[in-house]
Amino acid sequence: MARLLHLIKSKNCFFIAFLIMLLGIFIERITIGVDLSDEAYYATHLDSWLKEGIKNSSNLMIHQSAALLLFPFVYVYQNLVSHELGLILFLRFVYMLMALGAMLSLYFFIKPLRGQLLAALVLAFGFLFIPWSLPAPSYNTIGMYGMLAAMSIFGIALMQKPGKKSLSPMLSLLSAFLWTCTIVAYPSLIIVFSGFIAIAFSLLKERRIVFYYFLFCGFLFVAALASLLIILGVDHCIQIFKFTNAALQISGGLSAKFHKIYEQIFQSPIFAILCATSLSLGVIVAIYPRLLFLAELYLAGVIFYLTFFGQTVLFLISHDIILIIALFGVFIPFTAIKQARNSSIYAILALMYCTSLFAGLITTITASNGLLNFPIGGLLAACLTLAFTGYEETRKSGSYALIFVLILSAFSMGFIVYKNNYGEINNSFPTEKISEGVFAGLKTSVQQADFIHKVSSVLPQDTKAEKITVLGRLSGFYLLTSLAPSALATWNYQFSETNLAGQMISQFYQEKKNQPCLIAAYSDPWTGPLTDREKSLLKNYRFKIAVESENRVLRVFQNPVCSYER
Known part of the structure; x- marks a missing residue:
């Protein structure tokens, strides 16, 4: 009875109603459009x-690992x-549950630090963002949400650690399992996991815990690899590697890949200026926090402009917005350097943000689409940017300007996925x-x-x-x-x-x-x-x-x- 009374408190009622609304929007969306x-x-x-x-x-395509x-x-x-x-509709429901589960893990990471309102708005932003407006559980989306959830749960475990000798076994197991699913679905992201461990060793004081977590993940990775070899066969797996590497040119020249990134950014001078401005403002805000309000106005203006008037650069405006917001988030590692001795929270945030930014780079250079794939790795970086802008000043509750930015961002994601139906040739409403x-x-x-x-x-x-x-x-x-x-x-x-x-x-x-x-x-x-x-x-x-x-x-x-x- 006590738990029931706790559940129906006003704040919980608000969140449940908000979640039901999001699910209603999403369920309607996943019935729209057929992509052949x-x-x-x-x-x-x-x-x-x-x-x-x-x-x-x-x-012989590696993409089948995600399907397993x-x-x-x-x-x-x-x-x-x-x-x-109805197989495709069923798979879209699987995608919805996957996205919801991942964003709930981030919600529970953000909520103790920023309050329920900001956490719920960030959840809406990440949940309503659908890469390419294609709500399918693929190697891209499983990798994106699996990695986001794995790091969010690891962050929750670290925040719960004070006063304890080790991380929660259940949270550690869940995080490691999600990393394993991520790498099975998107094998290139093992590079990101390696970066995650390296950054954790450099930023966190609990290196012994990080080492044991690494061993735990490594054990699950080996078990997953053994399972793949048994299910698909050793010879077949070798053929998959040869064929996929030749087909996608994964190990191709990096200079050509970075040149493609350069071309994609500068195909629109306005977009290139916005990217550079976001990056610069992120650094400036970390040094001069008093300019935060101007930065929030800038973000609101950019999101509004791109949503309703902007020229699409990275396939969809939502992809453009994710990149621009993520670049502004460089204030997180800069602030972590300033707060190195005083705040363990910023060390955790810097770990998650830097890993996500690195993941965005990896998903960019390992994909034939180039920068169009940045949000697959960079979604978490964008979410953390929105959640923790002005954290030093406002702590538990964001400013009104930030709340407006979050509402606008979430609306933008929903507006874009309803406006665009991947696979519909005439893009008319089906x-x-x-x-x-x-x-x-x-x-x-x-x-x-x-x-x-x-x-x-x-x-x-x-x-x-x-x-x-x-x-x-x-x-x-x-x-x-x-x-x-x-x-x-x-x-x-x-x-x-x-x-x-x-x-x-x-x-x-x-x-x-x-x-x-x-x-x-x-x-x-x-x-x-x-x-x-x-x-x-x-x-x-x-x-x-x-x-x-x-x-x-x-x-x-x-x-x-x-x-x-x-």
């Missing part, structure tokens, strides 16, 4: 395993609903609800719904023994049939024969057993022409049927030795 490209690509790994099992999959974390949930879901009805297949429960345009229905009607829905290969930029066609993929990657990379990945693909299709029953060749104004390798593969196939919708065409070809008849 990236989101469908993430789901093809799961779809393939449901159709033919993990051991039989030919997939989701597969147990998807397997249970499939057995509950039969087939894959109204047609799909009732069948993996996209059941989602609303899309009438044209796209009709196209999906037509494609589904010409592709096999009950045949299990045969396979299909999709040529063209839309991986979603793999989800519209019962046939399993016959491909080293379900994303249509068009490599030259000088690229190792291209050579591996050519060798793969030279084997008769890998030549699929059907080939679906897609074309539209945004899809490049077929490569010589793809044309060569099609030579031995006969045309079967075509599906057209506006400026999109899907042509289906059948292998003469395949006995399937529709």
Whole structure:
């Protein structure tokens, strides 16, 4: 009874009502839009395993490691609903719960230091930010929220430590487990974890605790690696590394990657000036805290301008805002240096902020999109910046100006994700609800719904023994049939024969057993022409049927030795 009375106190009622409102906004959003490209690509790994099992999959892209974390949930879901009805909507719900859990961990880190209002507004900001406006549990989003939650929980454990000899075992275990999930989903982030430990050793006094935490995480990492090798097979994992490294050029030249970052920033002089100003203001505020109000006005003005009038630079305005806010946060490590002897809190904040900023750099240079991927690592840095601006002056409660900045920031994130629907070609507000297949429960345009229905009607829905290969930029066609993929990657990379990945693909299709029953060749104004390798593969196939919708065409070809008849 005492706990119930505590729960219904006004502050808790406010937070519960606020959370329900956020969930309502989010649940409505995840029913909007159908994406046949990236989101469908993430789901093809799961779809393939449901159709033919993990051991039989030919997939060699590292992105499937993130799908392994989701597969147990998807397997249970499939057995509950039969087939894959509404699979994408289910995955979006998984994303929502993942995002909510991560932001709640940050909320509980911020709340004792800044109060419930600021913590709740930061939660809304991070929760409503959806990378690329694509609410899918992918290697990007699992890595982003897993890392954010791991560091937030570690921060909570450190704050609870005074008077205790060690960190809470449960919090340590949870944080280490989340780091493990993060690295399984996004292997490059092991570099970030190494940086996190190095920064922790340099900033925190409790080095013995950091060392034991490192050993604990290391044990879980080794266990996760062993599990991957057992599930996928040692030889298959080696092939995955070779193919992915060649496909994504992860180990390519750093100079070219930094040059791309430079070009992305300076494609808009205004954006470049805003980035430089944010960085400079962050340093100035750390030295002269009296100028804080001007900095808060600057942030409010920039967020308002970018949201309603700004030119998009990093794919979406929300990505631009995350970078600009995160750069302003340099006041955190500078203040930590000033407060080195007086404040352990700033040491913890500096650890989390610097690690997140470093993560933003790593996700930038390891991705083909460059700076568009900064928010994957840098979201926590932006959240901490908003939460702890003016912390020295106001402590438990932020200034009215900061509260306004937070409200504006959260509104901006929500406004942007409703304004943009990834995968919808005309970007019009979808109204047609799909009732069948993996996209059941989602609303899309009438044209796209009709196209999906037509494609589904010409592709096999009950045949299990045969396979299909999709040529063209839309991986979603793999989800519209019962046939399993016959491909080293379900994303249509068009490599030259000088690229190792291209050579591996050519060798793969030279084997008769890998030549699929059907080939679906897609074309539209945004899809490049077929490569010589793809044309060569099609030579031995006969045309079967075509599906057209506006400026999109899907042509289906059948292998003469395949006995399937529709």
